[in-house]
Amino acid sequence: MAVVMSLRKALTIAGLDSGAGAGATADLKTFHSFGVYGMVALTSVTSQNTVEVRSISDVPPNVVEDEINVVAEDIGVDAAKTGMLSNSAIIATVSRTVRKWGFPLVVDPVMVAKSGARLLREDAVNSLRNLLLPIALVVTPNIPEAEVLTGETIKDLGDMGRAARWISREFGTSIVIVKGGHLTGPESVDVIYDSRHESLHELRAPRIDTSNTHGTGCSFSAAIAAGIAKGMDAMDAIRAAKEFITNAILYSVGVGHGHGPVNSLVSLQLSAAKYDALMDSIKATNRLIAAGLRSGVSISLLPLDYFRRGDEAIYVEFDEGRLGDPVFGLPNDFSSLAVEAIGKGLKGIVAIKGVTAQALNRCGAIKTVGTKYWIAMGDNAIDAANVIINCLDQHQ
Template sequence: MPIALTIAGSDSGGGAGVEADLKTFATLGVYGVVAITSVTAQNTYEIRAIHDIPPDIVRKQIEAVVDDMGVDAAKTGMLSNSEIIKVVTDVVKRYSFPLVVDPVLRAKSGVELLRPTAIDDLRKYLIPLATVVTPNINEAERLTSIDIRGVDDMKEAAKYLVDVLGAKAAVIKGGHLGGDYAIDVIYYDGVFKEVKTPKISGCTHGTGCVFSAAITAELAKGEGVIRAIIKAKEFVTKAIEWGVKLGKGYCPVNPIAWLEIPAQKYKVLEDLRKAIELLESNSDLVLNYVPEVQMNLVMALPKKYAKDLKDVAGVLGRIVRYGDRIKAVGPPTFGASRHLAKAVLKLMEYHPEVRAAVNIRYSEEVIEVAKRLGYKVSFYDRREEPEEVKRVEGATIPWGIEVALRRINYEAPDIIYHLGDWGKEPMINVFGRDALDAVSKLLRMLKELKK
């Protein structure tokens, strides 16, 4: 297994530093080891204290892991002072592993994380050993004394870091520039390359740490410099987009999203497959309740990852009558539902644990049985829909769910129904924590009806 080393400070808030680096390493499939340079008492909005680790202990940490396990690539983050920079330089020279230098100078809160007197030593000793150096615009300006106002200035700074200071490659991160795009400028082997992505809203604490750690992980796996940077850009963009909304200040990025979203999608699809099998195996109960517009069964990703319809999976082509039974036309697929998916997304705004739903035709008998079984039932009347809502494409269902929730004081419903309108079929939606839960509620009601 590839091994990646982070030589950096510890963030007690867990959003940056070695904590963010180790999350990134694990997510990208490399084994992470550490040499802690400083311990910080910090959270999302301030750094309260910094305790530097003695340089000899920093040296011994690096030697301990390299002598035993070896290191395929390493990165530096917060180095704090000249003595630590010189120790790290000495060890890197001795072991000659690929090195990513993230020149951490200042925290988002404004606290200096590298003593100003040590910046010259960073330039003189460590940057010449860098396989890649990864400053943001402010850091690049302080390292190169170049005033950066646009992409051409970024290119000049990147070239300076390589041709004058001696790094093999430089990537200047352009997230702080104005405009709709985050443009990073790479300079490597005498060639410039721009990596451009739309700017996104999200969390930013730990962005630089995660980006440099992702480059390190890719280098440890044997990836080339340019490809490692491009992959890291994709990785950190997702980590920003799906950041963890916590704390009073800059919320932390979420490197785990890279793994967790695919894992959660797999779980949703598996749950839907099992629920579809359960429905189909009870065709005799369900067949007479299939609406004219057919049935669907949907399940959303967890709330933190469910933003729109593409984050809700449903049956492609719906569930239809097929002779004397019901059958799913296609497989469960993300983005396959509109109407039922909108209902689930709206309900999740108030009850994020309720992530699934199945629909059947309206039946007064089903509603009565649901109430008898103790299910929470509510409804909305499409005839009461305001004109301003009708004029907005796709607004009816979210409006209806809101009305239905209001009727039951925003408690979590098991069933929401409506009696239709001109050209609109009356419908019952059965909700559950997952697809199996929603189908189990439906079957329980239909079995009760059959008694």
Template sequence: MTPFPVSTALTIAGSDSGGGAGIQADLRTFSFHRVHGTSALTAITAQNTRGVTRVDVLPPEAVTAQVDAVASDMRVDAVKVGMLARRDIIEAVAERLGALSLGPVVLDPVMVSRAGSQLIDDSAVEALRALLPRAAILTPNRHEARLLAGMDIETLEDMREAARRIHRLGPKAVLVKGGGMQGALRGTDVWFDGVSLETLAIQPVETPNTHGTGCTLSAAIAARLALGATPLEAVRLGKEYVTAALRYPLAVGHGNGPIGHFFPLNPQ
């Protein structure tokens, strides 16, 4: 039989043993979009719907070896970068992204949780700033945008100003996510690519099962870029996918459950 032609995406991120976020969410998202998913693990987490109990970070050489193995054999049409955990891994990944001929990079700067807890130390934050120019699209949440832009973010105009400031740090485009905003701004994102300043609003879904939304959005954007979408189109379609998946959360675990990446297969 003739092999099926398919686009390929690479995710560089951590593993979530509970299956709701990280590499697991990325690969499921790629599959939904009929994109072949490849991966480079940066860390192994012991976690479930209730939280994280342990994190084991891989050596940077192990991370870059995975990237090189994929890139030496396959065309990589897009890259999603998620949890990098430490300064040495960030620097190693930045070097490989600069040296290899890969597709556009969607960078989810996993620095601060949606609740506002800083996830990496200050030296890793500074290293991540140096990685920003490698990004075709940067997708910070409210707290990450605050850290990168150096300003409080309370209003829509704050989100717009933060997007402008972060764009000056080097990424080709910035999507400041409003999932952590309050009131009418929850679910409203701001896009800026140096020319177009867009407000992207979708009716928020009321559910406590939001685990993996940030990972899923950046992976969906990368999948759409791999399929040939323009950056803004990829973002719009990625938001639609995440919103639909939020409407079909999975009944697993006893905490903050995952969204339904394969919602079209739901018998309901």
């Protein structure tokens, strides 16, 4: 019998980026990463890559309205976000239709593409202010967008807080996030004003040195909408989105010749890589136990593209033939081994203790660490386990 999944549902009302780094395609990737069923109402089609926006074709407002209505009527919408709404007619249509359905709305006030192309007509800014912001639960301007909305220059965190508070009070938006990506410094700091509690908050993350930031705002706002769709409080959804987008930038995608896209699928990719590492280590450990080895450690590293820290490796310890609990993170004894393995393009390490030294010492593929461990490396943990087992078969 087929299993029918029950998923929460999120809608993006945004433009299409043909390069798939931003816009509705980035939003859908983000929704899926959060385990949310993603839907789309296209507002514009852009001929776009990492370098330029070559052309923009707007979808007629009546079609945008139909797109929203048809999914809301049949499938339902637990939360939505807006991205590129290029003109006043589209903004008015979206505002009217969202009001009718009443689902929570996150507004990303997209004005300019990463390449510099203008995505919101100047004569539509007031429509954005007066028709869309008042119905938003959350609005997510970056500093240049917040300057347009407020008419004020923003130079520091204090200015960001004042801008967030002013936007909320002026237009009635519950929560305003002024994103700090355009500032400099070792941290990327977003300032949030939550009118529900009349409180200011700061969200901090390490600033990542990369030019691959295409789609940052789209994916961040989509992540907030996904969290709200899943029933999270808006502030909790914002915190989860900050962690998500930091990882998406850290593991960005190297395509094109301009500003490459953030990796909106990284959470799924990391989960899959960690699961593969987990299974490799468990299988390797069971193989060692079956071969009669009584004590040791099996280590599986993530692929080089994902390996940044020691917690991106898994180890399984066994003693007296009993399998221990898998653990992410490496003891200090093995940190240098992980660096060595990655340098060789290998992802598996097995460290054996308590066996006859002479047998393993005869194998050229085996090395020692101090007086405690005999080490083998391989393409994966199972391969490293086979090196140990083959050595013992030949020399015991």
